[in-house]
Amino acid sequence: MFITEIAKTGSIVNTSDRLFVSSPAISLAISSLEEELGVKIFERSRNGLEPTEIGKKLIIAAQEILNQIEKFKQEAKSDSSEIEETLSISAVQSLCRSIIPKTSAVLKAKFPKITLQIKEAHPS
Structure with a gap:
């Protein structure tokens, strides 16, 4: 989720404010993910963070996963609202x-x- 939010905001600080998570925690999570995957997701600069080419693909895939999770939750909710007893x-x-x-x-x-x-x- 952090990578999709950073892609939207362009900054760890802005993402931190939006998600109510500390900047160091987000930074550590991104670094850990990059290390685990063996790829660099973002290029860091004075202007913020820019996704790398592989980062853009990973961000799209992550957003698709988040969309599927939301669809899953909505499906679960719709079933309970259909019960007529x-x-x-x-x-x-x-x-x-x-x-x-x-x-x-x-x-x-x-x-x-x-x-x-x-x-x-x-x-x-």
């Missing part, structure tokens, strides 16, 4: 006033098509 809950009065409202709000946010049936029961 009825959930029946029976609980004692104390739970109906404390836990059930918060829990039902979370459930409805995650599964907007479900129907909740809540019945207040007596402890006996």
